Every structure is written in C-alpha cells, then in structure tokens.
Amino acid sequence: MYLIKNLQYHFMKDLGLPALMRFSQRTKKRRPKKLDTCFGPPLTSTGRLKEIMTRHYLLSRYAEGARPVAWVTSGAPVELLRAFEFYTFYPENHGALCGAQKVGSELCEVAEGKGYSQDLCSYARIDLGVCFSGRTPVGKLPKPDLLFASNNICQTVVYWYKVLAYHWKVPLILFDTPYNFKDIADSDISYMVGQLEEMIPVLEEVSGKEFNYQRFQDVIRLAKEASLTWGEVLATMKARPAPMTIFDAFGHLAPIVSLRGLPVALNYYRVLLNELNDRVKKGIGAITDERKRLMWDNIAIWYKVRDLSNRFAERGMNFVAATYTNAWAETISYLDINHPFESLAKAYSLVILNNNLNHRFELMERLVKEYGVDGLVIHSARSCKPYSVGQYDIKRLLMDRLGVPSVVIEADIADSRVFSEEQTRTRLEAFFEAMEA
Amino acid sequence: MAKREEYIDKEKKEKGKKLFGIFPAQYPREILWAMNVLPVEIWDPPLEVIHANAHLQPYICSVVRLGLELILQGKCEGLDGFLFPHTCDSIQNLSSIVSDYLGVKKPCYFFYHPKSPYQDSSRVYYLEQLKGLVARLEKQLGPLDSSQLKHRVQQGQEVARVLKQLYDLRVQGELEASNADFYRVVRRGEYLSPDDFLPLLEEFLAAAKGSAQGGPAVIMSGVLPNPKEILTLLDELGVRIAHDDLLNCSRRLLVPPSRADDPFEALTESYFAMPPCTTKDSSVSERVDDLLAKVEQSNAKGVIFYMVKFCEPELFDVPQLTGELRKRGVATLLIDCELNQNLSGQLATRVEAFFEMIS
Ligand code: SF4
C-alpha cells in the first residue's frame, strides 16, 4: 500500500500535477485584465507563485500514506522535519487563504457551533472548522501523522494544536521558546537545543526514517538562503518608487512560510528578486504615483487586502514595509550549518513575536528610517493578542519620537464579521487628512 | 485580621519587608519569602477601569486590564518591584508594556516556566530558571540565605499540606464552611505571609470541620472565583463547590510534597507535580482525567466552567472537557464574564436552571 501511494505521490509531484496545471493554464479562458490606472504593471512572478502554491496544496491530497505528514505552525523550526522528509502542511497559511477567499467566517462558525468561543484566534477556528466539516477551498487536507508547534509566535498555537492532537489522536511536539523578556540567556539556548535533540527519536519513530545529519545541514542551508533572498526581496522596496507593495508581499510570503528549506522556495525568490531589481532599474513602481510611503503593522486583513490596496493606491500611498513580512527575514542570518541546533534555537527564539515590545519598537523605528516611511497603519487584530497588545503604546511612541502619523484599524485577520466598514472609513479619512497636512 | 492594604502596609513598615506585585499565576513564592519579600498577588483588584483602556484593546481579559489599572491609578507606589510569570500571551505583553513603556521606576522581574509535555531538558531548565531568578533578585535584595530558603520551602509544603486537608474535607462533605467563606480564606494566601497564613488555615480547619449542607456537589473550573456573587448564589441554592480546578486555587496550591533535601530540587519537583493546567500547556487528556477524578472523588453532579472573558488558555479546552464530561453523564455549565461585575439576572437564572438539573 505504502509503495503504491509513494509511487502515486512521486508521479503526481514530478509529472502528473505539472502536466495537469499546464493543461488547465492553456484551457483557461483569459479574460483581459482591467488595468487599474493607480497601479504599475503586475508582477509576472505572481503566475509562478500561484503555480507553486496550487501544486503544493494539490499534492497534499497524495501525501497521505506516501509521506509522513506534519501540520506545522508558521514559526516552528521545520528544517528538522525536512530532514525526515515530512510533507508539511501549514494551517495558518491555509487560514489566510480561507480568509482571502472570504470563506473564513463560515468555517469559524462551524467551530463555534462545536463550542469554540468567537473570541479565539480565527486561524484556529477556521482550522478546527475544517477538521470538523471537511470543507476547505483547497479540496481536502492531508490527515496529520504529527503536529509540530512552537510558541515563538504565540501561546495560542499550542492551545490550538492540543485540540488537534486530541481530535486526530496523533503526537504533538512542542518547541518551547522562552520569551525574550530582556535577553535570551545561555540556559535558554541549552534548553532549546536539548528539546531539538529530544525530538529526534520521536521524529524517527513517526517518519520511520533515520536522522540524516547531512540532509539536515542541506535543508538549513536552503532555508537560510531562501530567507536571505526573501530579505533582499523586501529590501527592494527601499527604492523610490517601490517596485512592489506590501500587499503583494503578503501573497509572496507563502513559500517562505510553507516551503522553507525546499529548493522550490529559494528558486522562486531568486526569480522574484530578479524581476524586482529589474523594475527598480527601470523605475517601475507598484503604484503609478507614489507620493507617500507607509508601513503596516500586524498580520494582513486577508479579506480586505484588495480593497485596502485600492483605497491607499488611489491616494498615491504605497506600503513599503511591514513588521509581519519582515519576520521571516529578520533572524534567519543566525542559521549556521556548522552549529545547526544552536543556530536554530537562536533564529527561532528571537523572532518579533517572541521578543519584548521595546525590541518591536526599535525594529519599527529602523524600518521607518530605512524605508523612508511617512505613516503607519496599525491593524489591531482581534485574533492575535501577542501581536496586538502594546500597539496603542507603540503608536504613541512613534508619534512622539519620530513624528510619524498613524491610524489603528480594529479588525481581524480572517473573520470578516468583526470588520466595521463605517469605523474603518472614518478612521482612514482622518488619517488621510493627517498625511496630507 | 487586618484588611489587605493595612496588612501589607504593616508588613513593610513594621517588619521591614519588601513588597512585590506579582502577576498571575505560577511563581516560586518560597524564594521571595526567603529574601524577605512579601509577594502580593494581583488578580482582580476592585477598581473601575479608567486609564487601562488607553493601552489595551477591548478584547483583552479583565485580569490584565485590572492589573494594569492598578498600576496606572498609582496604587502600586509602595511596591519595591514586580514579578511577571510567563502565563499567557496577554500577561507576556503586559509585562513588556509595564517594563518598557510605562516608565515604571521599579525593578521588573520575569519568570519563564517550561511548558508541557515535559522532557529531561524541561527539568534542567526549570532548576536553572529558579537559580537565575535568585541571581537577579540578589542584585536588589542582597544574598539569599540558603537556610532561610530551606525553611521557607518547608513552610510552603506545610501550607500545601493544610490546604490539602481542607480540600479533602470539602471533597468528603466534612467542611461546614460556605463556598464564600472557603474561598475568602484560601485566597488570603495571595498576600499573607506564610507565618500568618498557616495559623489562619489551621484555625479555619479546626473551626469549619463538620458536616456540609446536604445539597448537590459541583466542581468549579476556570481562572478564579470572581465575580464572587456566584459563590453566594450557590450557597443560597445549597450547592457545594466540592473541589475546584481553578488556576489561582487548586491548580497551583495543591502541590504534592517533595522529599528532596536541596530546596531548589524540591521546588523543581513540586512544579512538575502540580495538577494539569492550561498555562503550562497540559494536554487535554490530562485535564479530562484530572476533572473526572475530581468528579468521582467528590461525587459531583456537575462542573461549572467559570470563564474570564477572552481568556484563550481556558476557552480552548472547554469544548473537549464539556464533551467528555457529558458523555459520562456529568452536567456542565459554561459562564463567561468580566471580573468584579454583578451577575446578571440572566446568568443567575442559568445557574438556577443548572441547579434544578443536578438536584
Ligand atoms: S494569528 Fe496570532 S494568535 Fe493566531 S496563530 Fe497567528 S500568531 Fe497565534
């Protein structure tokens, strides 16, 4: 059985799906795209991105039984799992996709119907809604053999994954990353290294494969290069006009989250980087009249990305930096193939959400200066307490110290029911006025 | 006994104790006792929220909101420091707001406890965390006297032993005290020195021994018994809280004794032997087993999940717990409210309906 599934998986991966996708591309009726005059020409790499992510989700249908399947949180050190050839699925990325396709709220309602409070993170509610109903815009999710979570982004993922462990009756591995109240101490690093070492026998058992150190190092190298390239991609937005908007970057983030450590992610970012550099050389901007440059704080409002993107572009305002997209580039330089465990511990525990708010403020201050930011839009995301608690103070400090005007949008990442059109419009109008003053 | 504020004031002025404001939930209080510090826990100060809303979104729990309000209203001026254990995302960020943004000119200490499932690395780490905390405190408070620590660890075990006795009597229906009295006394430990808390517990134990009223028994799960009106309402209905699974009560107070001679080893052993808890990421199965055991021991007819609104750690586990309990014929009631608010008429009616169901 395993052999057949494995053959099927590899056939679909290397031949079947690429052929199917080529065919569907050719037969797809191309409706001429209405070009909005506020925007520059669309990025051609976006087509490749869609192809990669569609293939990833389609392939997941064949992964079950052919490869060990792990559901992984976005901040977990997936490099270790790749050394055991896990097929990895990212519920948060899937939650964002559901949000963007505007089916987030109805999946949340499924979880709420089972007793999960509406006050819980909507990524979690969406995922649980999918588990309970089997409904997903991607067709089907692969059943996990293992759950792999790290609390470096929030404690919420652990509560959520505990529910998954209970539901699927599979093991949950937690990578516990001590919060960086002031500084990460040597004892914190040893603790994390110890945990990574303790995971190996469990991973061997679940995957049925022996730990291959050489492969582990290769994965780390690939992950590091991909993240550094992603960092360079983001850095192109320092140019004036910026060749891309943060709203594009929210989409281009998918491979670094979901396919980190695989060659496909690195190759993709190289292609994207070339295109962006080329646009910088030619002076092509993401929006045609870039008059103001903004920074975004927190995760995207997935169901409103296009709408918000239009509203700002119409006024010549482009988002050139975000604390969120930066998260997958910020600490990865710590990765070191010669000290893989220690370096994983550092790279993953020093990410933005595992760090004190002072660190976040300093990062924002740096981004404001480096990217020439004129204003800040803060998304206060009801789902995400670690990202949102402290934002009011950050807003005040950025105004006091740097004179950067800002606005807070009270919303949610994927549950559109809490979005107030009226309140957002009023706040944005006041912000636009302040920006023009 | 003196009121909380008077008592704390006296401890500082007359006994020369340092006062530390402690945010929820788990921390090695014995270390503070040994360093002549009175830990004063901040769970649910009775305040009207005026200033905290400028710092916190409306979707943050009232434990965090009231704790911050206490600081912003200047009611922590007399404290000599703060300690923030790593309890949840909201406390985590609150610690940073206080220490990084408010300009509070007091030392802020942080305490990270490892999360479950525990491995060998967790034990080594916890022990190091204890020693690390001592090293940081020593810079402010001077050297720790190891014999004092040993004494305080023993005293902590004694407190836990008497509390266990009280809980056992309650489980068996052999404690006369009302729900309101029981929690009033137990919660005094949130600010009393063990030198005063221990005699108080013993006195209470001696006085309250006796048959409990005959109504149905329930278990209360959640963070803390607040709004307190629920306790009186249950008393009026004749419902006895025979055991609890409350974060600020049994989950951290009923610590099994350790035989370790070294006080740090003893504290470590105790931490890992504590009942399962959401703030330590205990698995759902462990929590189900623990609740079922409590239901069985006390012959409880139902479990009341008394939730603090927006408390993610607790709210995530509730559907599984209620599902498992109901499968076994145990009634459940979920109440979700803000601290220090009166129970609404609607809530009171739900509690009454629940009472009828289990009677
Ligand atoms: S949105 Fe926030 S709370 Fe939810 S999983 Fe992501 S980091 Fe955690």
Ligand code: SF4
């Ligand atoms: S009530 Fe819940 S969310 Fe609030 S501080 Fe306590 S554990 Fe955290």
